[in-house]
Amino acid sequence: MVSLPILYSFRRCPYAIRARMAIRYAGIQVELREVILADKPVSMLAASAKGTVPVLILADGTVIDESLDIISWALQKNDPEHWQVDFDDQMAWQLIEQNDGSFKQHLDQYKYADRFPEHTMQTYREQGCEFLSRLEHQLSQHKYLLGDRLTQVDISIFPFVRQFAFVDKDWFDQSAFQNLLKWLTDMLALKLFSSVMAKYPRWQADTEIQIL
Ligand SMILES: N[C@@H](CCC(=O)N[C@@H](CS)C(=O)NCC(=O)O)C(=O)O
Structure with a gap:
């Protein structure tokens, strides 16, 4: 029996969501091991x-434990709709860097504002809006973040915007970010997205193998 790559994942984690989307899009089968973050498997x-x-472990034992690297690995294997972007393109890299950097920080502070009493929830939201404004500007020019077709940049950023939007969806829906709302709605409607959000039982050494 050929052993599949193993993906340790957590359903709601935005980093894991983007990795699962890329793996599924590339048509690569992996064994999915759903973990509980508070009680991670020893393996x-x-x-x-x-x-x-x-965390992705390939059949030859190679470990890839950064979601962006997992996306690159998957797209190098198979990229039927040309999601790959050239990271010499400043905009592509800057958007992802800002997303994973300051925006992720503001998102956590907004989402868990009670754990960050130095400022109000509104302040954290306003800080996050700096990045949302940048995305809105991009999307006022074309349907996706870099142009008229979806790329790995959209996939990499979408799970984080989704979390931000759902902290207070009524606020987001009536905000000035109407192009972003349309983009988010389109991304949420992707079959690819719903397919990677299936619920899996927690993995333990003796549980049945689950395939993504
Ligand atoms: N830079 C990493 C970040 C991954 C990350 O921070 N994942 C969170 C879950 S969303 C995590 O595993 N946190 C560890 C914990 O909560 O114990 C990546 O892109 O893969």
């Missing part, structure tokens, strides 16, 4: 001591 920590998901 996952043995492969990647930093203890974050997603």
Whole structure:
């Protein structure tokens, strides 16, 4: 029996969502191991001591434990709709960097504002809006973030915008970010997205194999 790559994942984690989307899009089968973040499997920590998901372990033992690297790996294998972008393109890289950097920080502070009492929830939301404005500007010019077709940049950023929007969806829906709302709505409607959001039982050494 050919052993599949193993993906340690957590359903709601935005990093894991983007990795699962890329793997599924590329048509690569992996064994999905759903973890509980508060009680990570020893085998996952043995492969990647930093203890974050997603972690992908290839059949030859190679470990890829950064979601952006998992996306690149998947797209190098198969990229039927040309999602790959040239990261010499400043905009592509800057958007992802800002998303994973300051925006992710503001998102966490907005979402869990009670844990960050230095400022109000509204302040954290306003800080996050700086990035949303940038996305809105891009999307006022074309349907997707870099142009008229979807790329890995859309996939990489979407799960984070989704989280931000759903902290207070009524606010987001009536905000000035109407192109962003349309983009988010389109992304949420992708079959690819719903297909990677299926619920899997927690993985344990004796559980049945689950395939993504
Ligand atoms: N830079 C990493 C970040 C991954 C990450 O931070 N994942 C979170 C879950 S969304 C995590 O595993 N946190 C560890 C924990 O909560 O114990 C990547 O892109 O893969």
